[in-house]
Amino acid sequence: MEKYEALWAYQVEDMKADAIALAIKRSPTRQKLEKARDFILDRQKQYKQIEEDIGAMVDRKDIIAQAIVRSKEQLDNLQKRFEAAPPTTSDEVKSLLAEVSRCRDTIRQYEVEISRIVKETDANEKLQRSVRLDAANAKKSFDQLKADYEEESKSKKEDLENQRAKAKEVMDQVDPALLEEYETIKKHISPPVARLIHGQCSGCNTSLPSAILSKIKGGTLVECETCGRMIIP
Known part of the structure; x- marks a missing residue:
């Protein structure tokens, strides 16, 4: 039965050590520290997502700008064609005007989309600056909380090390x-x-x-x- 008594004695000391470790883990300062860390990570993720969104909008804007250039070139070609060989029938006139109208409508649609992209990009850049500022302020708070927690838990960690050592002495008898x-x-x-x-x-x-x-x-x-x-x- 002595071997079971040694096991029981070890459990008593081991549970005391676990209780100290749990108290350290449940420290209000530590919980605030973890909350600040999670907030920073969330803002970093949000910042990266906004950055990717802005990049995609810039790429789309470039594509549309090129499409507008092509549409305007097409419109210029229609004008040159009109000047070089004016339509002679009403059907030819209607066909040419329809092509011109389609080109102008396409250009207007592209310009509206570019305007929307510019507004969304500006809004995202503003949000990005806000997110970056939030993260910077949270980092300052995190650093202060970390210093406070390290100071606060110093004596508790010493108690934990002492208790673990005491449990180790008993463990050697198990x-x-x-x-x-x-x-x-x-x-x-x-x-x-x-x-x-x-x-x-x-x-x-x-x-x-x-x-x-x-x-x-x-x-x-x-x-x-x-x-x-x-x-x-």
Whole structure:
């Protein structure tokens, strides 16, 4: 039974260390620090997306500008054709005017789209500046919070290191096989070891059948079928 007592003693010290680590993790300053970090990452992502959007708009603007040039060239060619060989029938006149009208409509549509792109680009550039400023201000806040957290947690981290060292001393007395089982179960539930109290698993208060009770009292290692903890006398 001594090996189980060593395991229990180790769990006591290990849980104390985990409690200190959890207190450090749940520090309000740390939570603010993590929130500031997430805000900065979000703004960086937003900034990159806006940058990509602006790039796509600039590319589209260039394509439209080239299309306008071609449409104007087509319109000039129509005028030259008219001057070189004026239409002689009403149908020829109508056909030429229809081509001219289509070219002008196309140019107007392109110009409207370019105007829209320019406005959206200006709005995105304004938003980009705002996002960059938000990120810069958040970075200042993050740096201050980080300094505050490091100062605040310094003594707690020392306490944690001392407690981990104390737990390590006790751990060295634990049977390696039991320790391996302990660490495996701890990944799923903590604490991983429970006492047998009044015929029940103290971890989940499940009553155990007499056959299992006999095994535990006889020194056999048993895992609770309900919570998965190791049960020791």
